[in-house]
Amino acid sequence: MRIALVGPVHPYKGGGARHTTELAHRLAAEGHDVVVESWRAQYPAALYPGSQTIGEPEGALYPRTRRDLAWYRPDGWYRTGRRLGREADLVVLTVFSPVQVPPYLGMLAGIGRAARTVALCHNVLPHERGRAGADAALTRLLLNRVDTVLTHSPEQKALAARLRTRGRPDVRMAEMPPHLPEAVRPAAAPDGVRGRLLFFGFVRPYKGVDVLLRALAAGPPGIGLTVAGEFWGGSDALRALADELGVADRVEWREGYVPAAGLPALFAACDAVVLPYRSATATQNVWLAHEYGLPVIATRVGTLPDHVADGVDGLLCDPDDPAGLARAIADCYAPGRLRRLRAGVRPVDPEDHWKRYLETLTG
Incomplete structure (x- = not known):
């Protein structure tokens, strides 16, 4: 199957980038034709305090990666979607925040019905509900535009199902698998009490x-x-x-x-x-x-x-x-x-x- 993953990879940091990268490697190892569509600018700086990127990768990079997407270039969202619709059978959109919904809706408009689409929800809604109404409205728009939603816990699956308004999409749950950073383990198990x-x-x-x-x-x-x-x-x-x-x-x-x-x-x-x-x-x-x-x-x-x-x-x-x-x-x-x-x-x-x-x- 031809699969496009849309999500962060290095130089973005943390578990989200590691998950996207590991998922690409694992799908390719299963024989799928996989490309990663990543970001050159994922969030406005005002919405993410601190640095969003790191210098050194924390694992093997996935070679077939493009970094054309930017939050401030809406013209590129639709254009990317059109290309993914031609190149992929399955497009997976990794969802961390409602801030991503407008770019993803632009991509989905470009994809149309040319490829099956999945919203892979690390979080269906933010943990802090300061903008609960707006966040839910944005997320509902996205979940009702994709074919499948994948969540990581039974509670998140139930939440995604409640946000559906059209009797679709298909909502699934699979526990998030390990994607630990590649680091040197200690020479021996800890002993003694450090307090x-x-x-x-x-x-x-x-x-x-x-x-x-x-x-x-x-x-x-x-x-x-x-x-x-x-x-x-x-x-x-x-x-x-x-x-x-x-x-x-x-x-x-x-x-x-x-x-x-x-x-x-x-x-x-x-x-x-x-x-x-x-x-x-x-x-x-x-x-x-x-x-x-x-x-x-x-x-x-x-x-x-x-x-x-x-x-x-x-x-x-x-x-x-x-x-x-x-x-x-x-x-x-x-x-x-x-x-x-x-x-x-x-x-x-x-x-x-x-x-x-x-x-x-x-x-």
Whole structure:
């Protein structure tokens, strides 16, 4: 099959770019004729604080990649769609934000009925619902123009189905498969107790770092926390909260994108990864922690309970519950508990995940 993937790849950073790239490689390995249509300018700078790109790639690049799309060139959206309609049997539009809807509608106008179209929704709607009505209206327009919608959790599938207004499209669900950065793993599994937890990833309100700070204050004394990642809107409010709670001296702030080469040292310095999300669709961070031998303390949202076996390779608690999270942290540091959790950690085997994902996407 001739397949065109429309989405970010290097020099764009993070999980979205890695997913698009890995998906292209995997589809090509299955014998499909695959091209990636990427962006030279994906979002206006005002909508994405910080740098959108990185210098060094974090994995093997996909060679058949074009970078002609730009958010400020609507004339190119339709023209690209016309070309994809001629060149592809299947066009996959990767969806991260309603901001992408106008370019995608322009492309879909150019494609017409010449190719089957899929909206691959990393997020059906944004986690932060500041413009809930406008976001839902835009997303509904897109979902009703494609043939198929692919989501990454049952909750997201139900949300996409509710946004349909015409009895179509076909809505499917497949768990997001592993697409971890290529980094050197530590020489040996961690041992001993470091007395430090790790939050890793883009810091946004829905990820609950404020809940984690409150849990840190209520949990075992002397436990430290490293918060590593980019901050959406800055770190001032969270730093002020740490001061107010009296835990500022226990929190290390590692602001900025962490490249793949920096991951081994970051994970080796901590005992466990904490994911205190208020809501979630899918995340790679459980699998990433397990790749480095670390158990995960996570909330029961999204696909996190599917990835963390409570009491085996991590601990689960309810979202938006500082007291419950504090109890989980105390449990992690109970005598012998950390050693047993580490013993239960196994790196993920990606092959079955990818097999199911590709079958759902192309079937």
